[in-house]
Amino acid sequence: MEEISDLITNLELGCSRIQKKSFKKNETITTYIQKRNQICILVSGKADLIRYDLYGNKDIVDNFISNDIFGEAFYPVHTNNELTVIANTNCIVLFLMHDDILKKCKTNCKFHNALSSSILELTLNNAIHQNTRIEVLSKRSIREKLLSYFSILSSKDFSKTITIPVSFTNLADYLSVDRSAMMREIKNLANEGVISKNGNRVKLLYK
Amino acid sequence: MEEISDLITNLELGCSRIQKKSFKKNETITTYIQKRNQICILVSGKADLIRYDLYGNKDIVDNFISNDIFGEAFYPVHTNNELTVIANTNCIVLFLMHDDILKKCKTNCKFHNALSSSILELTLNNAIHQNTRIEVLSKRSIREKLLSYFSILSSKDFSKTITIPVSFTNLADYLSVDRSAMMREIKNLANEGVISKNGNRVKLLYK
DNA sequence: TAAAAAAAGTTGCAATTGCAACAGAAAATA
């Protein structure tokens, strides 16, 4: 996936249909509004997808890093809740409309062509992440969710010792469980000798 | 999305890279094996994505209907568990390799070109479904999951009266909760006057 | 570098959930 980032950052932006914008931390990158069909690609930085519910509660729905693709086109036509993408760090973002992807530019620009062939790659990658999250979320208990999450990290890193790449607060969010209940369960797993824990490093002791 | 189905079924299959196969109910359509990068499109019929865990327990991970796109390319390189797609009814399925999508056929076949431009559409649609499921799964309680699911159905159908399109057994599966606990919660919601229920028809009584 | 904010770590308690184990209704199959 490195190629895509290089491709995007190195190519001249000669294409009139694709916009590249910079954002400072805490700025709003986009708001998902019905029917605009926007697609965004995060070239660099980190961002969160946030929902404000009817009572004004803030809920982190997803978070994005370099090479992630997101936008309205990935969400159903919407209801009450508003989805907003906020920059977590300084960000560079490409904006394009979903309908424009397969159409060629009048000028047949090189950038546009190269991007077209990358979109599928990015979108498939997005689907892999989504399926991974669904796999974890579909576990019934906090314990199972944690073990599933650890096991996925472990097989990705080819190691029984893993470093949790996010804060425990964010992990609880990702697993959609109460943070304190999750901490308790991690402690239980450690006490029972299933794992050992040192800060954000976890060692899997089973099998 | 109708066009895609029409497109696929009507076009001549002159392309050597794309295979079209038929399956009878209960036949295995494909097994996800690391590295083959296969993409499948369900032209007609219904199918389930099934995982057999280490203890041989069967778990329905996903289910597919006409126009759904699936396959190894949508899953991370895998670990222990085996994923298998089983036909639920008679099915017609297209098979292609992810690498072949953007490459043109030697013969520059019409079918291949038409398909290329449809793949992104199908994949985005897949992402929308995944995000919908994630939204529901990330609710903390059975009650919230049910209300979120009902609300999505309601806004899709533009009606406060909805017909649940799957069995309660399958709904519990989709929400990843215990079926009996879910039934109990549906009863509670009805007793409290939040919804009314008649078979698989549910009326939302709030707001 | 001092102050403020965010994250990590704990625990009691009440509410929710999963599990097990049924019976009856409906649907699929032989």
Add this chain to the structure above:
DNA sequence: TATTTTCTGTTGCAATTGCAACTTTTTTTA
């Protein structure tokens, strides 16, 4: 159409979870 299988509906009970309310540690910001 008789039989088998799947689905719906229920309930008691034990286990798990969320919530609330803290303290301590770490990180960020002014």
